[in-house]
Amino acid sequence: MEQRESIIEAINLTKKFGNFVANDNLNFMVGKGEIFGFLGANGAGKTTAIKILCGLSRPTSGNITVAGFDVYTEREKIKKNIGYMSQKFSLYEDLTVFENFRFYGGIYGLSKKEIRERTNYFLDKLGLMEYKDKVINELPLGWKQKLAFSLAILHKPRIVFLDEPTGGVDPITRRQFWDMIYEVANDGITVFVTTHYMDEAEYCGRVSIMVDGRIEALDTPETLKNKYEVDSMDGVFLKLARKG
Amino acid sequence: MRTIIYILQKEFLQIFRNRTMLPIIFIVPILQLLILSYTATFEIKNVDLVVVDMDQSMESRDLVGKFKGSPFFTIKDYTFSYMEAEESLKTGHADQILRIPLNFSKNLERSKEAAIQVTTNAIDGSAASLVNAYAMSIIMDFNKNIVVQDLGLSGDPEPIKITSSFWYNPELDYITYMVPGILVLLVTIIGMFLSSMNVVREKEIGTIEQINVTPIKKYQLIIGKLLPFWIIALFELAFGLLIARLVFNIPILGSIGLIFFVAMIYLLVVQGLGLLVSTMTNTQQQAMFISWFFLVIFIMMSGLFTPVESMPIWAQYINKANPIAYFIEMIRMIMLKGSLLQDIQKPLMALGIYATISLTLATWRYRKVA
Known part of the structure; x- marks a missing residue:
């Protein structure tokens, strides 16, 4: 594997809720421009970890830096450099497409001109230009998801965190969504994506697989498949999950 | 900003x-x-009154007439049975009973003294005292007239006059x-x-x-x-x-x-x-x-x-x-x-x-x- 400059580093990341250990000594590093897959079953602790990396939640212990900033003391600096798309795709349902773009662009400090240009750029690319003034709740789920992704990268962050971005949509939309992810990665933005669809894991540069709050495996999909002697990531996952 | x-x-x-x-x-x-x-509103209007006038004299009618004329009272019923009047208080048909006993006018004439009974539904205490105060002021007024008429007092029956002025409202x-x-x-x-x-x-x-x-x-x-x-x-x-x-x-x-x-x-x-x-x-x-x-x-x-x-x-x-x-x-x-x-x-x-x-x-x- 080529040696890249790291942009996320987590050493012994631990998060406890009372006696429950949601993240148990996670160790990983994500390289610049990488598509890093953060896999695991529902409840394995993916969202907990992603929230810590985004500065939405405090870790219990561990040394963690994101974009070179410390998650304990420099959360606000981290926030300037990341984009985040949550499971719920946080678009304002009662605002129009453009109003959503204008709002998020505005609070990230983009100028009016930049907001207009980038909105047009994304809508043009998604083929949703004619829906610019449509209220979000009138749009189908798949479109909302692509719009939410565009909003997460509107301010050109260095890293974008995607928390189960493809939940509940059809395979074609999922495929298109992954095309968007590749494009973003090509522009040099690091993509940190959680999913429980194992076929999506094949698209990632490297994946980590979480079982019950621990990282059980971390490598490229190829290496993992060879290691566990299976022909799909699904196989890798099943072997690991049964073991755990 | x-x-x-x-x-x-x-x-x-x-x-x-x-x-x-x-x-x-x-x-x-x-x-x-x-x-x-x-x-x-704190004002009480339309107090429902049941009158039990056992006396049926000129004086008793005069008193009832004063209640009738007051904007605060509505006379709901006349009856000769106090029990019946109590019943309407109980059912909420009336708020107050005015009972004028037999020989009311006779007593007034003879001993210059007569009793009447006012019974009020006092579930709402402050409303009751207000209703009571209304009734009292009517009876006082009635009283004053009798004093003037019967005793033939000339001049002012009230040597001290109290005038209140309410400020701001x-x-x-x-x-x-x-x-x-x-x-x-x-x-x-x-x-x-x-x-x-x-x-x-x-x-x-x-x-x-x-x-x-x-x-x-x-x-x-x-x-x-x-x-x-x-x-x-x-x-x-x-x-x-x-x-x-x-x-x-x-x-x-x-x-x-x-x-x-x-x-x-x-x-x-x-x-x-x-x-x-x-x-x-x-x-x-x-x-x-x-x-x-x-x-x-x-x-x-x-x-x-x-x-x-x-x-x-x-x-x-x-x-x-x-x-x-x-x-x-x-x-x-x-x-x-x-x-x-x-x-x-x-x-x-x-x-x-x-x-x-x-x-x-x-x-x-x-x-x-x-």
């Missing part, structure tokens, strides 16, 4: 696009003002008293409920997480969230004052500017409390119940319906932490007495301190991280 403007723009868009909230914000308070002001009009207080309630409901609900709503639908992941500053978000309802509440106050003036003809003796100045500070208090509630709750339902809990206590203790001075001492101490009490006191002073800034200095200072505390607490409690 630019960030705040973007938040404000978004908030106003959402408020004006919400088809259920818009009427709640603009129509409900006006209806409340109109309905409450007319209905929350000379006609003792309850609407004049209620409307300023109800205006306060409207402003409070907007300030406290809507501010807390708005933030919790974003928690509920999950958009707050997206906001929290942006480099937005806490104070920017809080200003962006509170300012719209601050403006709307002041707008509503203006509208309410207009209705008070035009519909109810309430005098506004003091300066309108001063009323707004007090309202501006007051709103910071209730909005701070609303925001504090929102930081402690996760659903609109929870926020609603907690806000409601405090509002009911604040309102009942505020002096809107019952004077604060007649509450127990401990309650008066609790009232020191009741922003509604301060504002009602001040708005009544300004509107009805024409009080100036120096007259309301103390309660205004208290509100100012309160605003600082509630906003500081809310800001401190508001977390961008879970």
Whole structure:
């Protein structure tokens, strides 16, 4: 594997809720421009970890830096450099497409001109230009998801965190969504994506697989498949999950 | 600054696009003002009276006639059975029984003394004493006439005359008293409920997480969230004052500017409390119940319906932490007495301190991280 400059580093990341250990000594590093897959079953602790990396939640212990900033003391600096798309795709349902773009662009400090240009750029690319003034709740789920992704990268962050971005949509939309992810990665933005669809894991540069709050495996999909002697990531996952 | 403007723009868009909230914000308070002001009355009119006149004399009819002529009494029934009269008191058919016993006029003539009985439904104590007072004044009046007629006293039967003059609300009009207080309630409901609900709503639908992941500053978000309802509440106050003036003809003796100045500070208090509630709750339902809990206590203790001075001492101490009490006191002073800034200095200072505390607490409690 080529040696890249790291942009996320987590050493012994631990998060406890009372006696429950949601993240148990996670160790990983994500390289610049990488598509890093953060896999695991529902409840394995993916969202907990992603929230810590985004500065939405405090870790219990561990040394963690994101974009070179410390998650304990420099959360606000981290926030300037990341984009985040949550499971719920946080678009304002009662605002129009453009109003959503204008709002998020505005609070990230983009100028009016930049907001207009980038909105047009994304809508043009998604083929949703004619829906610019449509209220979000009138749009189908798949479109909302692509719009939410565009909003997460509107301010050109260095890293974008995607928390189960493809939940509940059809395979074609999922495929298109992954095309968007590749494009973003090509522009040099690091993509940190959680999913429980194992076929999506094949698209990632490297994946980590979480079982019950621990990282059980971390490598490229190829290496993992060879290691566990299976022909799909699904196989890798099943072997690991049964073991755990 | 630019960030705040973007938040404000978004908030106003959402408020004006919400088809259920818009009427709640603009129509409900006006209806409340109109309905409450007319209905929350201390005056008792139309007391239903049952007359048990066993005497059937000229004097007894004269007395009954006085009740009949009073605007406060409606004679529901005449009966000769006291039991029957009691029954109508029990069923709620009547509020009061006037019983004139047999030989009423005879006794009056002979011994210059006669008894009558007035029985009042006193479930509502203060209403009962009021009704009783009405009845007493009619009977006193009757008494006086007899004294003048029978004893043939010449000149003034009352050597000492007491004239009362009521200041600031000379006609003792309850609407004049209620409307300023109800205006306060409207402003409070907007300030406290809507501010807390708005933030919790974003928690509920999950958009707050997206906001929290942006480099937005806490104070920017809080200003962006509170300012719209601050403006709307002041707008509503203006509208309410207009209705008070035009519909109810309430005098506004003091300066309108001063009323707004007090309202501006007051709103910071209730909005701070609303925001504090929102930081402690996760659903609109929870926020609603907690806000409601405090509002009911604040309102009942505020002096809107019952004077604060007649509450127990401990309650008066609790009232020191009741922003509604301060504002009602001040708005009544300004509107009805024409009080100036120096007259309301103390309660205004208290509100100012309160605003600082509630906003500081809310800001401190508001977390961008879970």
